[in-house]
Amino acid sequence: MARGLTFSVEDARQILAYDRAVFDRFVHKVRRLPKREAHREREIGHHSLFRTLVHVLNVHEAWQYLATGRARQLDRLFQDPTRQPNDWKGFDAYATRVWAEVDRGAAALTPAALDRRVRAWWMPGTYTVRDALLQVTLEEAHHLGEVIGALWQDDRASPPMTWIEVTRVPTTRRRRRA
Numbered sequence: 628m629a630r631g632l633t634f635s636v637e638d639a640r641q642i643l644a645y646d647r648a649v650f651d652r653f654v655h656k657v658r659r660l661p662k663r664e665a666h667r668e669r670e671i672g673h674h675s676l677f678r679t680l681v682h683v684l685n686v687h688e689a690w691q692y693l694a695t696g697r698a699r700q701l702d703r704l705f706q707d708p709t710r711q712p713n714d715w716k717g718f719d720a721y722a723t724r725v726w727a728e729v730d731r732g733a734a735a736l737t738p739a740a741l742d743r744r745v746r747a748w749w750m751p752g753t754y755t756v757r758d759a760l761l762q763v764t765l766e767e768a769h770h771l772g773e774v775i776g777a778l779w780q781d782d783r784a785s786p787p788m789t790w791i792e793v794t795r796v797p798t799t800r801r802r803r804r805a
Contacts, residue, residue: 632761636740639741640733643729643733646764650767652786652793653680653774653786656778656786657676657677657680664676671777676778679773680774683767683771684725686763686767688710688724689704690759691725691729691732693756694740694743695732695735698747701748736756742757743755743756775788
């Protein structure tokens with residue numbers, strides 16, 4: 628598959644804002660479940676709904692390190708126990724840290740930064756920061772799809788997560804005159 632998908636810095640910021648908004652919807656949904664339901668083994672990629680949400684944060688954080696030229700710091704980052712919270716208090720602290728990092732990275736984006744080459748030791752090849760942004764977005768969507776499936780198995784609805792539903796500006800409906 629050939630690369631070549633391009634988007635502007637503002638487009639990248641909008642994609643990251645969407646990632647955050649849809650993630651927050653799922654956090655809200657899972658947080659409202661009984662603790663045992665949020666943490667129980669679901670036989671999904673990261674076992675529980677809670678762990679899957681933690682993994683999404685891990686992905687955003689690791690790729691942010693790569694995007695901002697800190698690949699050499701990843702080994703130390705991966706040893707940080709706060710990246711694996713076990714409760715909502717630890718989750719909230721970790722999520723705050725990750726999203727602040729993503730926000731700083733988004734604010735500093737330039738066209739040249741989007742085109743900068745990066746490499747992750749766990750994936751073959753090199754890619755651009757633009758590719759990395761798409762990687763985190765699509766990986767988040769994949770894992771939230773696992774959460775959706777697990778919620779469906781329990782006859783629970785998932786929060787709205789489509790681009791249009793999450794990014795649209797609410798409008799007031801005007802009644803038609805008869």
